[in-house]
Amino acid sequence: MPYSRPSYAQLIARVGALYRAAFPGADTNLRQSAARPLVTMIAASTDDDLAFLDWLALQLFPFSADAEYLERWATAKGLSRRAATHGAGTVTLAGTPGSTALSGTQLQTAAGLTVALAASATIGGGGTVVAFANAVAGGANGNLATGVPLTFIGTPAGFGDAAVVATAFSGGADAETDSSLRARTLRAFAQPSFGGNRNDWENAALKVAGVTRVFTAPAQPTPGAVTLYALFDDVRTNGLPIGTDAWYRPGTGPSAGIGGTGDQRLVLDAILALRPIAAHLYVTALVAAPIAITIDNLAVDTPAVRAAIAAELAAMQRRRAVPGGGCSRSWIEEAISRAAGEDSHDLTSPAGNVAGVPGTLFTIGAITYV
Numbered sequence: 441m442p443y444s445r446p447s448y449a450q451l452i453a454r455v456g457a458l459y460r461a462a463f464p465g466a467d468t469n470l471r472q473s474a475a476r477p478l479v480t481m482i483a484a485s486t487d488d489d490l491a492f493l494d495w496l497a498l499q500l501f502p503f504s505a506d507a508e509y510l511e512r513w514a515t516a517k518g519l520s521r522r523a524a525t526h527g528a529g530t531v532t533l534a535g536t537p538g539s540t541a542l543s544g545t546q547l548q549t550a551a552g553l554t555v556a557l558a559a560s561a562t563i564g565g566g567g568t569v570v571a572f573a574n575a576v577a578g579g580a581n582g583n584l585a586t587g588v589p590l591t592f593i594g595t596p597a598g599f600g601d602a603a604v605v606a607t608a609f610s611g612g613a614d615a616e617t618d619s620s621l622r623a624r625t626l627r628a629f630a631q632p633s634f635g636g637n638r639n640d641w642e643n644a645a646l647k648v649a650g651v652t653r654v655f656t657a658p659a660q661p662t663p664g665a666v667t668l669y670a671l672f673d674d675v676r677t678n679g680l681p682i683g684t685d686a687w688y689r690p691g692t693g694p695s696a697g698i699g700g701t702g703d704q705r706l707v708l709d710a711i712l713a714l715r716p717i718a719a720h721l722y723v724t725a726l727v728a729a730p731i732a733i734t735i736d737n738l739a740v741d742t743p744a745v746r747a748a749i750a751a752e753l754a755a756m757q758r759r760r761a762v763p764g765g766g767c768s769r770s771w772i773e774e775a776i777s778r779a780a781g782e783d784s785h786d787l788t789s790p791a792g793n794v795a796g797v798p799g800t801l802f803t804i805g806a807i808t809y810v
Contacts, residue, residue: 445490451483502625507618514621517628521621522649524578525675527612531555531573531590531603539563539598546576547590547603553581555590555609563598570606580674582612610682613650613675620652636719641666644711645723650675651707655763665720669763670707671801678728678803679758681707686723688712726763729797730805733772734789738809740781746809748779753804761803766796 446454456468456479468479498504502513511521533541540562548554554576561571575582590603624646631639642654645668652673660667671679683702689695700708704723711721733753738745756775760767773787788810794802 445494448483448487451486452480455479455483455486502622502629505622510618510622510625514625514628517625519621519624519628519647522613522616522647524615525611525613525649526578527575527580527582527584527609528558529573529584529609530570530606531557532568532570532606533561533563533599533603534568535563535596535599537563537565537567539596541571541596541599545596546593547573548593549584549588549590553577553584554593555582555584573609575609575612578612579614580612582609583675584609611650611675613672640714641668641711641721644714645670645707648707648710650703652679657763661722662720665722667722667724668707668711669724669726669801670703671726672703673758676703678801680728680801681725683725685725688721690720726801727799728803729800730803731767731772731794732789732805732808733787734808734810735776736786736788736810738785739783741809742781745779745781746807748781749776750804750807752776752779753807757802757804761801763801764796764798765802767794767802769793 459468459475459479460466463475466475467473468475470476499506499509502510505513514520531547540560541557543557543560545557546554547556555573556576558572558574561569563569575584584605586605586608588605590605592599592601592603595601624643627639627646628643631643633640633643638656638658641656645651645654648670650672651670653671655669655671657667657669659665670681672681673679676682681703683704683706684700686698686700686704686708688698688708698708698712700723704725708721708723711723735749752775753772756771760771767790769787769790769792772790776782776785776787789808796802
């Protein structure tokens with residue numbers, strides 16, 4: 441039977457009764473009683489102690505612990521909060537040919553986000569140069585879009601004050617949220633290592649910054665191999681990784697070795713650092729299979745409602761999409777109906793359930809309103 445925590449009023453009544461029993465003739469119920477302040481003070485102090493115990497009880501379990509204690513629970517399983525990562529891309533600088541901006545030179549957007557040159561850049565004969573740059577602060581805000589204007593913080597000699605993002609910055613991710621860390625911690629306790637089982641591969645991949653979901657295909661593409669599909673929902677379009685498929689084949693034969701680039705190689709390297717067995721390992725990107733959606737007779741049809749529908753469809757895709765899996769028409773209907781402000785609609789496309797294709801992940805394609 442759970443402990444029934446007394447309320448503050450019940451504590452006052454309880455302490456008052458004890459006081460009257462200890463001191464016959466005293467009446468703590470009287471407004472002007474000299475003992476009444478003492479009773480309320482003791483009750484308040486007891487209530488504070490019980491509140492602390494209530495809070496302390498929450499820290500005893502990883503599913504209810506506050507952030508600081510959750511991180512301690514995670515540490516017990518060798519986990520830590522994934523740090524924020526920095527967006528990176530290229531910027532176009534203009535100025536006098538031959539002028540050089542040193543590595544680390546900073547520029548900022550109108551909103552105050554700062555980027556720094558990753559290497560020294562020298563203006564070419566055409567009066568411009570494209571240079572690699574990184575966001576100074578970690579987080580998704582560092583994923584600047586192509587064309588965003590920049591201004592030097594202390595313009596180097598021979599350069600114009602203005603610059604522009606040449607290729608979109610990518611790779612920036614916020615620090616891991618409490619809910620994500622809690623899910624990984626609970627997973628580690630519920631699914632301990634068993635010498636190279638599915639959980640080991642997936643737990644290792646989930647430690648990589650940006651990875652939100654991992655799917656495993658045993659005995660693929662050959663017996664004795666493991667293929668992993670990692671998704672980066674918060675930093676990549678539709679969660680699909682950017683890079684070339686990574687692979688590791690142990691041994692000394694002609695097929696042995698390691699390869700791959702980008703996100704897939706990051707995941708592969710993280711798993712190899714912890715792998716308990718020498719299986720052939722592949723980290724493969726799924727291919728997007730967009731589903732075109734047509735909505736008729738939307739009520740109420742406003743930009744805000746359309747934005748809410750797009751957000752709900754994206755959330756549905758994240759919940760439901762699995763490698764090679766199809767998409768039920770009812771999932772799309774449900775997501776649209778969940779959108780804030782939506783009253784009614786007719787879904788004209790897709791006309792039925794969408795079948796899955798091996799090696800693909802269904803995504804939300806163009807949304808058309810008629």
